[in-house]
Amino acid sequence: MKIKGSLIVILFYLFSMTAVDSQAASAAQIYYTVTFPEAQAHYADIEMRISGLAQNQLNLKLPVWTPGSYLVREFSKNIESLSAATNGKPVEVTKTRKNIWQINTQGLTDVTVKYRIYAFEISVRTSFIDASRGFLSTSGMFLYPDGMLHQPSTIHITPYKNWSKVSTSLEMVNNDPFTRYSPDYDILFDSPIEVGNQDIFTFDAGGVKYEVAMVNQGNYDKERLKKDMAHIVELETAIYGENPNKHYTFIVQNYAKGGGGIEHLSSTVLGAARNAYGTETGYQGFLALVAHEHFHLWNVKRLRPIALGPFDYDNENYTTDLWIAEGFTAYYDNMIVHRTKLYSTENYLGVLAADINTVENQPGAKVQPLSQSSFDAWIKSYRPDENSINTTISYYNKGSLIAMMLDLEIINDTKGAQSLDDVMRYMYQEYYKNKKRGYTDAEFKQALEKFAGRNLDDFYKKYINGLADIDYNHYLGYAGYQVVNDYANTNNPTLGIKMVSFNGRLKVAAVLRGSAAWIDGINVNDELMAIDGNPITDANNLLPGKHVGDKVTVSLLRDGLPMEVPITLLKDQQVKYRIISVNNVTPQQLTVRNKWLKN
Structure with missing residues (x-):
């Protein structure tokens, strides 16, 4: 199979902007056409036509990062041969920054920009084109006019030869699957597109239509996946009280070795090992990834740290709260799989123990506070080196354990009446729905205190902003559990x-x-x-x-x-913890245990 075709993105744009020598309001229409004449060499040719111009200068920009992956990836390095013309006559273009091209539009009402873009990085967050398919990670593909982020777009895709399918969360226009609509660039950049012959199956859950696009082959069982993925969706929807989507798309990239995922507003891209579905360990691991990325449609894509939106696509967007955005999600992914009953309680406690061992066996846990781990994601988490184990801690693993501790604290303090679920639902309603903005670190802390019924200054001082040893037995003890170290009596x-x-x-x-x-x-x-x-x-x-x-x-x-x-x-100072039940579990501990594990 080869890749060929055209992708036409039409952005109908009504905007007001300051021109070089005027304050005139202008209405612009923007059209992208993307073709793949050298797909085998991993190139796309993009034509961008802009009409209705009323300014003397136009700056075209490309994001330097993609939301959900906190690393400046310099997507503009893949662009080459950029030129502009009007009515077939060349127009001056000057590159003024690594990701900005300035065009002299004085006296012009329309301009056509052409550029080539190289796409050959296999990951869930970067574009990939070869002779079999095209995955368009849109933030790294499409230039946008500066000052026009809030304008709508329409995308038409002409498939290449035997290509027959397009998978994306963007809305169809006139029921045409090859024509899609996006209300603004933020949504366009948050809606990856898979084009090819992917294996598609669907299911309905919570009143929402779900599409699963399986890219490349795999030993998956579609009927089993439909049932279990729908169960995960329903359990997560129950936490927040609603699913804000009309439809949602899973794009699953199956490779010999695969993993990881990236969340989007109404879709996600997952990496999977194509032959891992056949084992229970592999299958459950895939479902945990499904649960993780799908949980993000609430936690981080809508309920978000205030620093993560509106996005600055030119620079890093710093926050100290990735331990909430990612760590809490990492806590819930395995918890949700446990609630489906695919994980036994013993298996689930084993997963928690594995997180404890990961944190406790990393010297960096004594060096980098959790809030700093979040803030430094841009320079450390996504750029690990040989010394990272000694200097950093993952906001995924430790954040997940913090979520567990707070969940148990709330359940215990309310005698089983409430849990972390109630905090997440409250925050979603209060900030995304009512205030229509992100939360500050202090506001999330206040919500935790509201449900725990106690001040958490000391908790934050020790575990979020400090380096105190975690007292696992204190929190697990609420549910009648404790940790034991199998290496405690060794002297190796x-x-x-x-x-x-x-x-x-x-x-x-x-x-x-x-x-x-x-x-x-x-x-x-x-x-x-x-x-x-x-x-x-x-x-x-x-x-x-x-x-x-x-x-x-x-x-x-x-x-x-x-x-x-x-x-x-x-x-050897390494530890190997297990979580076991204490003897003589009290009625209060049993109440907490049953609420926590949904027994």
């Missing part, structure tokens, strides 16, 4: 390194802060050869017969040069 030696196999060789991928390797100077990228002269053959058994306090000599290659590094072995 360790170098304190993470290793990877590269071309049959064992290399150091990370050195844990405070470990023997950290103290005595083993480096990332060192190739380990032997310990005390014994060749290393098993990365999982580096120190047979060794004890804490032993001095060993590590033979390694550093940049191809042989070295011997003396190391004094230290105790």
Whole structure:
């Protein structure tokens, strides 16, 4: 299969703007045509026609990031050969910034802009074109006129050869699936488009029509997915009291290895491993991803930190509240799957324990506060390096645990009458529906206090803005549970390194802060050869017969040069927690447990 065709985006634009030498109001119509004459080389050719101009200068811009993925991705690097003309005559274009092209429109009422764009980055957040399909991540594809973000658009798609389907959340025009409408650029940039021969199935849930577009092959069972995905939708809708969509689209990209997702206002793009649906672990993992990204249609796309909208598409949009936007969503994804009864209580507690172990085994948890993790997403979370484990903490994992703790706190304090569900519903109604704006950090805290019935200053000081050790047993104890560390009575030696196999060789991928390797100077990228002269053959058994306090000599290659590094072995500080029930559960604990786990 190959890609070819045209994509016509018509933006009917009524606007008032200050011209270089006038204050005249102007009405403009903007048309995009996208063709794929060299799809095999991963290019799209875009023609942008603008008529009804009444200003002397026009600035065309391309977003530098896409909402939901907090990293400046410099989409404009993919644009080449940009030119402008009117009535076939060239018009001057000057690039004034990395993502801005300035056009002299003095005396002109219309202009046609043409550019080529390269699209060959496989991910849920970036455009990809090849000879089989086209995925258009719209924020990285379409230039927009500065000052015209709030104008409507119509998109017509002409499929290439045997292409027969378009999947997007954009509304159809005149019941034509290849013609779509968007009321403004924010929605256009929040509505990815899949064009090709994807396998589409639908289901209805909560009065909303859902489309699932399966891209590439997979061993999925459509009937089972319809049933379970509909159940997830209904459970999440029940939390908020309504589903604000008329229809919703899942675009699922199936690859040999796949994962991750990105939320949109009325759609989501998911990455999946095409053959993982056949195992219960793989299937449940996919449903947790479905639950996560679908939950975002409320939490973050509508109920949002105030910094995340209206968007600044030119720069970073900073917030300290991604631990709510993403962390709470990460809490609910597995909770929702548990509420479907696909996770047993034992399985669900195992998932929570895994999050605890992830946080507690990351030295960065003692370095970076949760609120700072949110703020630094732009420079750290999306740009991990070999030392990230020592300097950062994930607002997903720790944020999920904070949500669990607050949920249990509210349930306990209200004797089972209310839960975190009630906070989320209240915030959605109060800020998205009533105030029609995002919330501040202080406002979300006030809502938590309203339902918990207590001041949370100390909680925030310790766990959100500080680095205090989390007292898991205090919060789990409300429901009659506790954590036990299976490694508590061990005294195993360790170098304190993470290793990877590269071309049959064992290399150091990370050195844990405070470990023997950290103290005595083993480096990332060192190739380990032997310990005390014994060749290393098993990365999982580096120190047979060794004890804490032993001095060993590590033979390694550093940049191809042989070295011997003396190391004094230290105790392995890693933990392995399990969540178990306490003995003699009280009636109050049972009330909390049943409310929490929906027993």
